[in-house]
Amino acid sequence: MAKVTVEKDKCIGCGACTATCPEVFDFDDDGLAKVIKDEVNDDVKMAAEGCPTEAIEIEENN
Numbered sequence: 001m002a003k004v005t006v007e008k009d010k011c012i013g014c015g016a017c018t019a020t021c022p023e024v025f026d027f028d029d030d031g032l033a034k035v036i037k038d039e040v041n042d043d044v045k046m047a048a049e050g051c052p053t054e055a056i057e058i059e060e061n062n
């Protein structure tokens with residue numbers, strides 16, 4: 001099982017994650033990123049690594 005979260009306190013709404021992985025990240029009404037699908041794949045990992053503020057957290061409990 002995995003869980004993806006965006007820490008809104010850290011997100012600056014740069015759009016990198018929504019560009020890298022639009023099937024999992026989208027903008028919320030407040031202009032910050034939100035998770036629309038709880039799935040962890042390579043694109044999600046790339047988005048987490050590419051986030052400039054490290055706002056994306058991936059929990060993997062196997």
Ligand code: SF4
Nearest residue numbers: 011012014015017051
């Ligand atoms: S890459 Fe990070 S800072 Fe940019 S929109 Fe996504 S979560 Fe927010």
